Amino acid sequence: MFLSEDVVIYFRGGVPHLLHVSNKMEYEITDVALLESLLQYAKDPLWRDEHCEPLLEAGVLHDKEPDSALKCFDNPLTDFFHQANQDLLLAISNLSKKEFAQVYLDKQASEPLPPLPPLLSMQDFTPDTIFHLPSPELGQLDTVSFLHVLRSRHAVREFTPHSTSLQDLSSLLFCVFGGFHRTEDEQECAPFFRRTSASAGALQCVQAYIVAFSVQDLEAGVYYYDGLNHVLCKQGIAPSHTELAKMLSGQFFAENCSFGIFLVVDVQRFFMEIHHCEEL
Ligand SMILES: Cc1cc2nc3c(=O)[nH]c(=O)nc-3n(C[C@H](O)[C@H](O)[C@H](O)COP(=O)(O)O)c2cc1C
Numbered sequence: 001m002f003l004s005e006d007v008v009i010y011f012r013g014g015v016p017h018l019l020h021v022s023n024k025m026e027y028e029i030t031d032v033a034l035l036e037s038l039l040q041y042a043k044d045p046l047w048r049d050e051h052c053e054p055l056l057e058a059g060v061l062h063d064k065e066p067d068s069a070l071k072c073f074d075n076p077l078t079d080f081f082h083q084a085n086q087d088l089l090l091a092i093s094n095l096s097k098k099e100f101a102q103v104y105l106d107k108q109a110s111e112p113l114p115p116l117p118p119l120l121s122m123q124d125f126t127p128d129t130i131f132h133l134p135s136p137e138l139g140q141l142d143t144v145s146f147l148h149v150l151r152s153r154h155a156v157r158e159f160t161p162h163s164t165s166l167q168d169l170s171s172l173l174f175c176v177f178g179g180f181h182r183t184e185d186e187q188e189c190a191p192f193f194r195r196t197s198a199s200a201g202a203l204q205c206v207q208a209y210i211v212a213f214s215v216q217d218l219e220a221g222v223y224y225y226d227g228l229n230h231v232l233c234k235q236g237i238a239p240s241h242t243e244l245a246k247m248l249s250g251q252f253f254a255e256n257c258s259f260g261i262f263l264v265v266d267v268q269r270f271f272m273e274i275h276h277c278e279e280l
Contacts, residue, residue, distance in 0.1 A: 001042045004062050009038055020060065117268045119192065120207065122226045125233040131218065133230050136174035137167055159256040163214040169259060170230070176261075177208045178227040193228055205269035211238055214258040 001009045006021040009029070016029040018038070029035045037051035041061060048056075055061045073079050092100060122130050174180060181194040192202050199205070208225045210232060212218050222239075223232035244260070245252040254260065 001039070003038060003042055004060075007060060009035075009042065113272075116203070116272060117266070119204065119228070119269075120224060120226070120266075122229050122231050122233055125224075129234040131223070131232040131234065133170040133173065133232060134167055136171040136178070136230075138171065138175070140171075141175070157253040159254075159258070161214070161256045162258045163216055164258040166215055166217045169210075169212075169215050169218070173208065173210070173225050173227070173261075174230060177225055178230055182228070195227065201272065203269045203272055205266045205272075207264050207266055209235075209262045209264055211244065211260045211262065212258075213238055213241070213260075 003009060003018075008019050008021075010017055010019060016035050018027045018029055020026070029038070031051075034051045037047075037049050040047045040049075041052045052061055073082065092103065095103065175196060177195060179193045180196045192204055194202070195204065208227070210223045210225055212220055212223060214220070218232075219234070220238040221234050222236045223234050225231075226233055239247065241255045241257075244254055248254055
């Protein structure tokens, strides 16, 4: 709940906290009367009592409208996140290159990053669920011009009962999510690997899950794609096309598609990126 442009009340484990983003300070609220008063203030910024008066005088609460430069997204939470980063960026933007690097190194030395959460891999699945994809066939890509690709791209919402070859699925997954750049000497991203698309902090928090309906030589089902090993790991049976439409908020036109790729964010990994930012 927002109290002012940079102060919120939030609950963690049922305990109320006051978070001041600009000052990077967090307080546990132990006084119930103060909490009640702050909740009143959140509803009505003209609310005054003995609890919020001192906070107003100290500038923790203030009535002024958020700076329009920080009100970018028409969504208070996104604005808030933006502002938190803005403060961070302002704090480091005036540093020289050397000072910038020193701040980072000092932080790393004093508070080393917690171990990175491991990427889900085929080792997490039983051998009978692993499906080895054929090697990708990239030769055809060499014969198509980039201009042709740009001209051809468009959204499709109509599928005749349709089947895809395993080879095409393999090549597609490899190009978009696989170890495309992986070579023996490329250790820069270890324990991760470089994909054809960039990923913040090389954390690759977006993972691909495949719902296969009609792919030649592949049992229908839901699979996790392990890009490093180029294998599909079966997680369950495929939904019906009707169930799929429900999952797509009633968008029935996915009917008859031969497979779908669902991008899933690994939230634990995503928060590692925020941790990276905080390190600065
Ligand atoms: C993030 C994103 C989400 C989308 N979601 C849907 C969707 O739920 N249903 C749909 O029919 N099209 C969806 N689209 C496709 C867009 O509607 C489509 O790209 C747009 O109409 C422009 O058409 P074009 O891709 O042929 O240029 C989505 C596109 C993006 C980038």
